[in-house]
Amino acid sequence: MRVRAARNQGVEPQPGSTPGDVSALVARAQAGDAEAFGEIYGRYVDQVHRQVYRRVLDREAAEDLTSETFTRALANLGSFRQRGSDFGTWLATIARNLTINWQRSHQRRERPVAELRDAAPVGRVPSPEADAVANLTREALIAGIEQLNPNQRQVVALRYFGELSIEETATKLGKTPSAVKGLQYKALQALRGLLPAAAVMPA
Structure with a gap:
């Protein structure tokens, strides 16, 4: 699954989305609605890609890690609890953990x-x-x-x-x-x- 280059900052849904919209999509996706998860992907993919690319500075790795973020999110969607939780933050945490593991495996440490x-x-x-x-x-x-x-x-x-x-x-x-x-x-x-x-x- 290849991704487009990121355009917006932050792991937030695309403009026009509301927390209620996202919550409804997550609930549908948790119920097994593949189309709902596809819409979630479309709303968040650019922002996740930007977050990852800023850390790895490698276009191909960023695309792979972004894809893996959504694969992990889909596999663990049932464990996400909406009450008191933000879906964008949850996605960002998955992306961050995957990125940290990638950096460790490549013995890369960012230098200010x-x-x-x-x-x-x-x-x-x-x-x-x-x-x-x-x-x-x-x-x-x-x-x-x-x-x-x-x-x-x-x-x-x-x-x-x-x-x-x-x-x-x-x-x-x-x-x-x-x-x-x-x-x-x-x-x-x-x-x-x-x-x-x-x-x-x-x-």
């Missing part, structure tokens, strides 16, 4: 963008491209990374968000350290050129 602004690791990244990336806002960085080619995106994710060394990244990707350095340099150059000046925070 503020740390990149303070100082880049010695010997790890070239300048002046690194300076441009270090001053990016988080939203701008995510938007820029999404536009990189797959190899460049993997290198940036492992180096900056996974905090792997050049050698560790090379081993992970099955490439030579020189190839990783080249991909990193090109990725940073691309980010510097792709992102508008307005996206850069003052140092």
